[in-house]
Amino acid sequence: MSLHADRLAQLRTRLAVIGLDGFIVPLTDEHMSEYVGDYAQRLGWLTGFGGSAGSAVVLADRAAIFTDGRYTLQVREQVAADDWDYVGVPQGSLAGWLAVHAPEGGRIGYDPWLHTRTQVQDMADALCARGAILVAVAENPVDAVWTDRPQPSPAPLVVQDDALAGATSAEKRARIADWLVEQRADAVVLSALDSIAWALNIRGGDVAHTPVALSYAVVHASGETDFYVAPSKLTDAVRQHLGNAVRLHDRADFDTGLRGFAGKRIVADPERAVAAIAQALEAGGATVLTLRDPVVLAKAIKNPVELAGHRAASLRDGAAMVRFLRWVEEECPGGGQTELSAAAQLLACRQATGRLRDTSFATISATGAHGASPHYHVTEESNAPIVPGQLFLIDSGGQYDDGTTDITRVMPIGDPTPEMRDRFTRVLKGHIGLATAVFPDGTLGGHIDALARRPLWEAGLDYAHGTGHGVGAYLSVHEGPQRIAAPNYPGGAAMEPLRAGMLLSNEPGYYKAGEYGIRIENLVLVEPCDIPGADRAMLGFETLTLCPIERTLIDAALLTDAERAWVDAYHAQVAQALGPDLAEDDRAWLHAKCAPL
Structure with missing residues (x-):
């Protein structure tokens, strides 16, 4: 058995243990990034695919990998046809494939930290036609069998000098605050890594080729900001740069922080914020506004x-x-x-x-x-x-x-x-x-x-x-x-x-x-x-x-x-x-x- 065929078999065994009939494996991270750190390369580890965009579905007796026209040749060279169906997008889709191949009455798992809410709804609707359901997992089953999975990067944050940024972080956060007032919103969750880097005038080294750091930020209508990042990444220079208006929290506490907005109107970008963010906000009593992250156009x-x-x-x-x-x-x-x-x-x-x-x-x-x-x-x-x-x-x-x-x-x-x-x-x-x-x-x-x-x-x-x-x-x-x-x-x-x-x-x-x-x-x-x-x-x-x-x-x-x-x-x-x-x-x-x- 080849290396990747063995990994596929291990995942299927794990799915049977936790009572799932299938699992969805996207190539992204908790920030819906295009390029991801080594720790999040689940699709490549499982299939051997080395491209930067794709996804897969693993069922008990069948599996499919979904790639666009940029990877038509590459996916066939790197992923075994004996184990995987090749599906081209946008001609085909993951949801469409599930609607045809998911087992009747089956339970298909997904990681809510790796999909947007729209993606989750599309997959759930497709499964409904088969009498099947989509099940959120607390632990990603790929991670459970990926025994030598790399740890997230420990790279420290660095300051992006105002002379290169063209505006201070305080000025940028004030613009975001003004926008929030216009939208009658109390805060916005920034989960896209480049949005956070741009808004705070910081850069990082957590993703190859992209100078960003694994983190989250919540910018309030006052301009004050809660920044969630591993404490080990914070240098004295970065702390001084961020100032008192940016409150620092451990990235591990982000989910808990999202549950503290009872009665508040919180913006979460439907394309860039994963489903787990909206789910946590609503579980804490917040109203989620599905508006685009205001940094997106500003930095463009x-x-x-x-x-x-x-x-x-x-x-x-x-x-x-x-x-x-x-x-x-x-x-x-x-x-x-x-x-x-x-x-x-x-x-x-x-x-x-x-x-x-x-x-x-x-x-x-x-x-x-x-x-x-x-x-x-x-x-x-x-x-x-x-x-x-x-x-x-x-x-x-x-x-x-x-x-x-x-x-x-x-x-x-x-x-x-x-x-x-x-x-x-x-x-x-x-x-x-x-x-x-x-x-x-x-x-x-x-x-x-x-x-x-x-x-x-x-x-x-x-x-x-x-x-x-x-x-x-x-x-x-x-x-x-x-x-x-x-x-x-x-x-x-x-x-x-x-x-x-x-x-x-x-x-x-x-x-x-x-x-x-x-x-x-x-x-x-x-x-x-x-x-x-x-x-x-x-x-x-x-x-x-x-x-x-x-x-x-x-x-x-x-x-x-x-x-x-x-x-x-x-x-x-x-x-x-x-x-x-x-x-x-x-x-x-x-x-x-x-x-x-």
């Missing part, structure tokens, strides 16, 4: 200091990328390099800046067929040599104390084929189409997704992921609420209006299974667009990422005059901005790459 619209920090981080990161891409071009065609050695080289280039705090996600270093998995993660077992005839895709980012970066570039190893150049150029045309878009203020992210897909659609091609995600300010590389995605792509429709000051990625792609992957990603800023004679407010994008786009992969004959002009203008900007920060050899390489088409 970057202030001038945050934008200045991001521009500085983009310059620093762009220069590191130039050094790396030159290394790829000169070292990889001759052999001896691998996906892991390339990722290590890029990390070294970023570390040489002296400002890198972490990568902003696990670097996607993918050559050849591995590039066709949009979220491929290289391991010692999967590590492939980089050899001529392939496309090498590198999707990566840096966490700097002044900004978070995310960039994807593709380099040919040797001479690319005409098909590779055609597909790359179509992706580039889509990238330019979005980068140059002008749209009315109030436009939803989902409304402009097609602009990036049209050149691919015209050739009968597409890609199975959204086109853009929000980005934090030395916070999460995937930040809501802004996104660019249509309803039929992973994550569903992006229904948030785009607003000036939001950062997003612009990353169309193309993936040919078994052969190669292409993606061109820059970060863009939503900004007002002044159009003479316009009768309404308009918005557009400013591209902030600075790094050359590989010229040998561009078929200039496929570009319009306007598209060629965009590439030339972008490259001129890149050369001018990055040149002064580079050594002479790197600067010469950059200027050659940025020559007009």
Whole structure:
């Protein structure tokens, strides 16, 4: 029996002992985080799946794993088909699968600290059709059989200086308090880790690649705040920074604290607060208001200091990328390099800046067929040599104390084929189409997704992921609420209006299974667009990422005059901005790459 088959068998044995006919295993933590600490990697431990989004259901005689189009190939490579059904979302759903496969009259368990209330209701409704019920567990049965489960990170909190944040924590909490008064609410529960970090101007080290700390905060209409965090994480500097208006509690006491709001109106975000939070509030006599966490939009619209920090981080990161891409071009065609050695080289280039705090996600270093998995993660077992005839895709980012970066570039190893150049150029045309878009203020992210897909659609091609995600300010590389995605792509429709000051990625792609992957990603800023004679407010994008786009992969004959002009203008900007920060050899390489088409 394989390792993961044995773990599945152990879980089934445990479920039988506690009287459950099944159990639901999401990939998240008590804060509904996308990226989670090692202690919360239950789905990966159980199944072997290494992606960053997914969920599973285990029944006595059947099990299923649910992933979106980014992981169609990866899940089949990592999770045994003998033990698991593969279900693609959004075409299928966990609730829909339960409605068909749950045993009649069965008892299906769930951990109320790992699901939102809406998710719980959807699953309960699906089970009702089978005469089955959803049962909350006090102890997660996966944890009971995961005998060597890691402990949560002990990393201490650190202060995010006001000079980098652009506003003091007291000012931010005052804004939240004003909002609470408007809503006639007494307090709001902040459970999203990046919301807490932003509101309190603190950062942590509890989640790989995301500088946040496992904690909760309750902000009252007075602006006073109850902060629940492990006492061992609090340094004297952090205590002094938080001040007397922030009362400190052990994170272990959070559930008890929630039960002390009898007669009060308490906001709990229905998308970000787990079901257990609302259940505890109501058990204590509070009225739960299902409104969005007020920090979400406030931190999405970057202030001038945050934008200045991001521009500085983009310059620093762009220069590191130039050094790396030159290394790829000169070292990889001759052999001896691998996906892991390339990722290590890029990390070294970023570390040489002296400002890198972490990568902003696990670097996607993918050559050849591995590039066709949009979220491929290289391991010692999967590590492939980089050899001529392939496309090498590198999707990566840096966490700097002044900004978070995310960039994807593709380099040919040797001479690319005409098909590779055609597909790359179509992706580039889509990238330019979005980068140059002008749209009315109030436009939803989902409304402009097609602009990036049209050149691919015209050739009968597409890609199975959204086109853009929000980005934090030395916070999460995937930040809501802004996104660019249509309803039929992973994550569903992006229904948030785009607003000036939001950062997003612009990353169309193309993936040919078994052969190669292409993606061109820059970060863009939503900004007002002044159009003479316009009768309404308009918005557009400013591209902030600075790094050359590989010229040998561009078929200039496929570009319009306007598209060629965009590439030339972008490259001129890149050369001018990055040149002064580079050594002479790197600067010469950059200027050659940025020559007009």
